[in-house]
Amino acid sequence: MTAPHIAIAGAGLGGLTCARVLQQRGFENVTVFERESSPDARQQGGTIDLHAGSGQEAVRAAGLYDEWRALARFEGQEQRKVDHATAELVEHEPAEGDFRPEIDRGQLRQLLLDSLAPGTVAWGRGVAAAAPGGEVTFLDGAAAAFDLVVGADGAWSRVRPAVSPAVPHYTGVLFVETRHDRDERLLALTGGGTMVAEHEGLMLWAQRNSGDHIRAYACLRAVEDWKPSTAELLDLYADWHPDLRAFLVGEPIHRPLHTLPTPHTWATTPGVTLLGDAAHLMPPLGVGANLALQDAAELALAIAAHGVREGVQAYESVMLPRAVAMQELANPGLLDMVPERPARV
Numbered sequence: 001m002t003a004p005h006i007a008i009a010g011a012g013l014g015g016l017t018c019a020r021v022l023q024q025r026g027f028e029n030v031t032v033f034e035r036e037s038s039p040d041a042r043q044q045g046g047t048i049d050l051h052a053g054s055g056q057e058a059v060r061a062a063g064l065y066d067e068w069r070a071l072a073r074f075e076g077q078e079q080r081k082v083d084h085a086t087a088e089l090v091e092h093e094p095a096e097g098d099f100r101p102e103i104d105r106g107q108l109r110q111l112l113l114d115s116l117a118p119g120t121v122a123w124g125r126g127v128a129a130a131a132p133g134g135e136v137t138f139l140d141g142a143a144a145a146f147d148l149v150v151g152a153d154g155a156w157s158r159v160r161p162a163v164s165p166a167v168p169h170y171t172g173v174l175f176v177e178t179r180h181d182r183d184e185r186l187l188a189l190t191g192g193g194t195m196v197a198e199h200e201g202l203m204l205w206a207q208r209n210s211g212d213h214i215r216a217y218a219c220l221r222a223v224e225d226w227k228p229s230t231a232e233l234l235d236l237y238a239d240w241h242p243d244l245r246a247f248l249v250g251e252p253i254h255r256p257l258h259t260l261p262t263p264h265t266w267a268t269t270p271g272v273t274l275l276g277d278a279a280h281l282m283p284p285l286g287v288g289a290n291l292a293l294q295d296a297a298e299l300a301l302a303i304a305a306h307g308v309r310e311g312v313q314a315y316e317s318v319m320l321p322r323a324v325a326m327q328e329l330a331n332p333g334l335l336d337m338v339p340e341r342p343a344r345v
């Protein structure tokens with residue numbers, strides 16, 4: 001029997017993990033089609049905490065557990081909550097154990113890329129659409145047929161319409177990201193991991209990345225197309241402590257948060273499946289990347305155990321209910337975390 005030809009759309013954390021676990025189990029005919037032109041085409045931002053039992057298990061299935069542990073920041077598990085007006089610590093969770101150490105997304109992606117057989121990723125080869133049966137049309141108009149197409153192409157998946165008509169909608173919550181390098185005042189407030197502060201519908205969330213780099217997020221309810229300037233943000237946070245307002249200063253990167261409708265599910269479709277954000281985009285409450293990794297490893301292991309057709313069925317029978325349960329927590333969780341702002345008098 002010839003080895004199945006498997007196409008994976010998207011070289012994000014999910015797609016690369018799926019390719020790696022398949023290759024580890026002897027599947028040689030696996031290609032990852034990535035829209036971006038090279039591994040460095042876009043800065044791979046942010047830090048990801050890999051959870052014991054999901055993300056960490058996937059890294060173990062990929063045979064990369066020791067390499068991941070060598071890069072993981074265990075001190076990143078520290079959580080600090082500070083008062084918005086005084087910047088004083090009001091709640092503190094010290095970094096303990098190894099339930100959810102942090103790693104830069106770029107480091108994890110590179111680890112996965114380096115683990116693949118040369119030529120596995122076809123860079124600059126975006127997928128335009130997929131069809132039941134495993135047909136793929138590329139953005140350049142070419143077409144090809146595969147035994148399986150795995151949509152790991154994120155929030156705005158081009159593979160998803162082959163199994164489901166669902167499209168993401170705006171949650172009503174806007175994150176505005178700023179970045180800070182080696183700023184001692186902000187590092188002291190952030191601690192080893194994450195700092196949060198909130199007051200009357202405004203939230204500030206800061207995370208230490210490797211190299212004393214910080215990514216901070218102002219989180220608020222807003223209309224989808226509002227792109228506040230630094231001055232507008234500072235005005236909104238006018239009654240916050242000056243050290244906390246300093247996190248808002250920098251080039252603002254606007255991230256309106258989208259989610260797929262809940263429950264998002266589909267009937268098993270020959271030749272096509274989804275994983276990660278393509279399957280279950282949800283607000284970033286710390287599980288999205290973990291689920292993408294877990295989906296990816298489980299799909300690959302199910303294919304190795306049962307073959308493509310039964311493997312996909314077995315994977316979806318576990319993944320879909322798990323994803324629905326997480327979405328049902330994450331969607332209201334986001335709105336609780338970032339409530340409406342009281343009207344100003």
Ligand SMILES: Cc1cc2nc3c(=O)[nH]c(=O)nc-3n(C[C@H](O)[C@H](O)[C@H](O)COP(=O)(O)OP(=O)(O)OC[C@H]3O[C@@H](n4cnc5c(N)ncnc54)[C@H](O)[C@@H]3O)c2cc1C
Pocket residue numbers: 009010011012013014015033034035036046047048049125126127128152153154155156157158175255275276277278284285286287288289290291292
């Ligand atoms: C601000 C923020 C913070 C977050 N923090 C965390 C966290 O701390 N912990 C956590 O677990 N999760 C976090 N998440 C969620 C997490 O980032 C996602 O859930 C995760 O990246 C999903 O992985 P993925 O592989 O499914 O998709 P992605 O990482 O989005 O990768 C998709 C890949 O597909 C490619 N692609 C897109 N379209 C096409 C196409 N048409 N053809 C070919 N390739 C295509 C993209 O270029 C990309 O490389 C956060 C999200 C945000 C927005």
